[in-house]
Amino acid sequence: MARLVLSPRELREYIREHTGREVTACMHCGTCSAVCPVVNFMDMHPAALVRAVQRSAIDLGNLKVIWACISCMTCVDKCPRDVAPGLVIETLRQLALRNGIEPRTYSQMPIDETTPSILLVLYSRKGTG
Amino acid sequence: MQVLLYYPGCSIKRDFPEVEKASLAVLAALGYKVVELRDWYCCGGFPGTLAWDHIKYVSALRTLSMAYQQARELGASTIVTLCAFCYNTLKQASQLHEGSLEMYKRVADYLRDEFEPYRGGLRVAHFIEILYERVKEVAKLAEGRLKKIKVAAYYGCVLLRPKAVAVDNPDNPRIIEEIIKALGAEPVTYPYRTYCCGSFQILAEPSIVKRNVEKIAASIAGSGAEIVVTPCQLCLYNLRKYSNLKILDLSELVAYAMNLQESLSPEVLRAVRTFESKT
Numbered sequence: 001m002a003r004l005v006l007s008p009r010e011l012r013e014y015i016r017e018h019t020g021r022e023v024t025a026c027m028h029c030g031t032c033s034a035v036c037p038v039v040n041f042m043d044m045h046p047a048a049l050v051r052a053v054q055r056s057a058i059d060l061g062n063l064k065v066i067w068a069c070i071s072c073m074t075c076v077d078k079c080p081r082d083v084a085p086g087l088v089i090e091t092l093r094q095l096a097l098r099n100g101i102e103p104r105t106y107s108q109m110p111i112d113e114t115t116p117s118i119l120l121v122l123y124s125r126k127g128t129g
Numbered sequence: 130m131q132v133l134l135y136y137p138g139c140s141i142k143r144d145f146p147e148v149e150k151a152s153l154a155v156l157a158a159l160g161y162k163v164v165e166l167r168d169w170y171c172c173g174g175f176p177g178t179l180a181w182d183h184i185k186y187v188s189a190l191r192t193l194s195m196a197y198q199q200a201r202e203l204g205a206s207t208i209v210t211l212c213a214f215c216y217n218t219l220k221q222a223s224q225l226h227e228g229s230l231e232m233y234k235r236v237a238d239y240l241r242d243e244f245e246p247y248r249g250g251l252r253v254a255h256f257i258e259i260l261y262e263r264v265k266e267v268a269k270l271a272e273g274r275l276k277k278i279k280v281a282a283y284y285g286c287v288l289l290r291p292k293a294v295a296v297d298n299p300d301n302p303r304i305i306e307e308i309i310k311a312l313g314a315e316p317v318t319y320p321y322r323t324y325c326c327g328s329f330q331i332l333a334e335p336s337i338v339k340r341n342v343e344k345i346a347a348s349i350a351g352s353g354a355e356i357v358v359t360p361c362q363l364c365l366y367n368l369r370k371y372s373n374l375k376i377l378d379l380s381e382l383v384a385y386a387m388n389l390q391e392s393l394s395p396e397v398l399r400a401v402r403t404f405e406s407k408t
Binding site for chain 1: 138139140143144145171173174175178179180181185212214286287290291292299324325327328329330331332333334336337340341362363366
């Protein structure tokens, strides 16, 4: 998959611009990772992702966490510092999609006539930037 | 007679007509005149969350503008949805003019040529909120028909998150339990009742949904429930796919308890038939 490496400063400014949230406000309490229903399927749990965004360059082409998140908004509601890791993930996911990084395309989905249309709508929203 | 505007959404019409039939029968039995929107668009499924996501509000605000005009003609003030995602999206769109004014202005400007922009005045409600408001009448009509039956309420996440649009306290919701009590049944409490089922990942990464549903199913099994009800049709679909739980849409159990059998599908009637010897 394509590479897209962003420095901590670029990431921070990008996230501030698109979510209004400040990743440096994170105090690493880990609440987001504790409440996440899909944390077992992430290569980097939400709190670790926020830490990584603060500290080091990230290659979006090699990040699985952004494809596991289902935007359930639990971490966004629970974050005591309003960093909202779910929105950080959403920003990075859309950024990756807009740069041609896409783990699965729509045509690879196991879709048949019994698939509810709500699933198609939701996946279309999440699978496009 | 109170008029309710009804927004069906794509999935209710195409994939869950039995839920629509049961829900509309329940609302009619409660004395509502339910009027379907003359014309409606897909809500979009997920509302925008980022600053550049204003385009994701266009179809939801378009629907609200149209609904507002029709509500004025009919003397209605509430638009009701049966789908949890439609509720979430329309509710967030209806709050847009109270929150992010810049985002609201951009979307409203875009829609100005089509409609008078929506500026509030409509209440977006999910079916279970209407049931909860009329819980006494529900109890009267149900006549305790489901007594001695243990029912697990599975909320899912979309009706409770983000908290600005939650139908109840997102950490300890009680709405569905109160409705179950009104039917005469006994609600059970279990830890995973608001845990996300995995949503659309059933297409992209089915192992997520499989594992989450297994956790939820094990939690329900430990609670001693005989049947599970959920207000979200995607949860219904996912839980049916990966578990052997006996699971119904909440509206179907309510319709059964209110003696509206003619509104239920043969599958639902088969599922609830085991109760008949008990009650």
